[in-house]
Amino acid sequence: MELDLKDRDWLSQKINIGEEVLYLTRKECESVGLSIDEIIKLTEDALVAHGKKEYEMPAKIGIHPLPEVFFHAMPAYVPSKHAAGMKWIECFPKNHERFNLPQTSGLLIMNDEYSGWPLAIMDATWITAMRTPAVTALAAAALHPDAETFGMFGCGVQGTAHVEFMPHLLKNLKRIYIYDVREDAMDKLIEEVQPKIDVEIIKGRNPEEVVKNCEVLCSATLILKTPLKVVKDEWVTKGQTILPCDLNTYWDPLITKRADKYIVDSIEEHELFDKMGYFPDGLPEIYCETGEIIAGLKKGRENQNELIVNSNIGMAVEDVVLGREILNRALNLGLGRKLPL
Numbered sequence: 355m356e357l358d359l360k361d362r363d364w365l366s367q368k369i370n371i372g373e374e375v376l377y378l379t380r381k382e383c384e385s386v387g388l389s390i391d392e393i394i395k396l397t398e399d400a401l402v403a404h405g406k407k408e409y410e411m412p413a414k415i416g417i418h419p420l421p422e423v424f425f426h427a428m429p430a431y432v433p434s435k436h437a438a439g440m441k442w443i444e445c446f447p448k449n450h451e452r453f454n455l456p457q458t459s460g461l462l463i464m465n466d467e468y469s470g471w472p473l474a475i476m477d478a479t480w481i482t483a484m485r486t487p488a489v490t491a492l493a494a495a496a497l498h499p500d501a502e503t504f505g506m507f508g509c510g511v512q513g514t515a516h517v518e519f520m521p522h523l524l525k526n527l528k529r530i531y532i533y534d535v536r537e538d539a540m541d542k543l544i545e546e547v548q549p550k551i552d553v554e555i556i557k558g559r560n561p562e563e564v565v566k567n568c569e570v571l572c573s574a575t576l577i578l579k580t581p582l583k584v585v586k587d588e589w590v591t592k593g594q595t596i597l598p599c600d601l602n603t604y605w606d607p608l609i610t611k612r613a614d615k616y617i618v619d620s621i622e623e624h625e626l627f628d629k630m631g632y633f634p635d636g637l638p639e640i641y642c643e644t645g646e647i648i649a650g651l652k653k654g655r656e657n658q659n660e661l662i663v664n665s666n667i668g669m670a671v672e673d674v675v676l677g678r679e680i681l682n683r684a685l686n687l688g689l690g691r692k693l694p695l
């Protein structure tokens with residue numbers, strides 16, 4: 355097989371492949387200068403590659419030291435981006451109360467696609483906090499482009515980024531409702547994001563008010579095996595678009611069951627979570643994958659009355675595409691520390 359070594363030649367001018375690895379902190383990842391629109395575009399490229407099946411990405415494997423926690427190994431290869439690597443991500447929902455630590459942490463390793471040697475080790479929390487709302491915003495724009503109202507459940511790391519990202523693609527947005535069990539999380543989100551966006555952010559008094567006032571809804575709360583069923587089936591009406599980032603936890607499973615289209619980012623991944631017990635009421639029938647909608651290979655919304663649920667649990671293709679761009683920029687800017695192998 356003929357190897358296309360142009361990209362590798364560029365890399366090898368910046369780093370001694372096989373001898374050293376670039377370590378990037380969260381701050382350094384943030385300071386490479388990626389704008390929200392650039393993050394959205396890179397995430398779109400990753401989803402299109404996924405939709406066209408131009409990738410390699412086995413379903414996550416993991417370990418579970420405590421009930422309701424996971425470490426996941428998320429490897430992926432996207433040839434068009436020369437992006438090969440693996441995210442090692444952790445989700446410990448009780449971290450806030452136990453240790454005053456965020457529930458999600460992680461590292462991303464990027465590798466040379468031709469020799470296999472590691473090129474970089476970088477923080478993955480910022481990448482995760484950025485690519486996840488980019489996926490939701492792209493899905494919202496594809497499935498409900500004219501939405502004037504958006505509702506966000508969970509105002510932590512993900513919720514905050516989602517509220518900032520959404521107006522970048524939903525250009526008609528007039529109001530964003532937010533809801534969190536913690537009042538201080540809602541206040542912090544508004545303080546942080548309202549100065550950055552022109553859309554009014556409104557604190558929801560309860561989940562029902564948010565559901566009944568919003569065309570597009572998203573949740574980023576907790577991932578639990580037993581659904582919390584916070585959002586009741588009778589609050590949800592035809593025509594709404596629901597975009598959970600927390601799998602099956604927040605919504606009455608009846609909603610997903612009666613949805614006209616149930617779309618997921620990765621069928622394999624959702625089937626795996628089903629096997630692990632995260633869909634005690636059964637995995638709903640899946641219409642297609644998010645990437646197929648974004649790549650224009652499958653029809654999204656076909657009429658105003660369709661109830662659509664699109665569950666995006668997160669895919670490694672998004673992480674490695676963003677990770678590769680961060681690596682390129684860091685090498686160009688001379689950011690990070692080169693560590694001997």
Ligand SMILES: NC(=O)c1ccc[n+]([C@@H]2O[C@H](COP(=O)([O-])OP(=O)(O)OC[C@H]3O[C@@H](n4cnc5c(N)ncnc54)[C@H](O)[C@@H]3O)[C@@H](O)[C@H]2O)c1
Nearest residue numbers: 508510511512534535539574575576577599600666667668
């Ligand atoms: N789909 C993906 O790609 C992806 C990526 C990262 C994180 N996640 C998931 O998103 C969720 C949020 O992650 P995060 O990093 O933002 O966590 P976080 O701890 O920063 O925020 C979670 C927020 O949800 C709130 N919350 C908890 N229970 C709630 C309830 N019943 N109603 C309303 N609010 C509630 C908490 O008070 C907190 O403010 C987690 O489940 C995480 O596993 C998904």
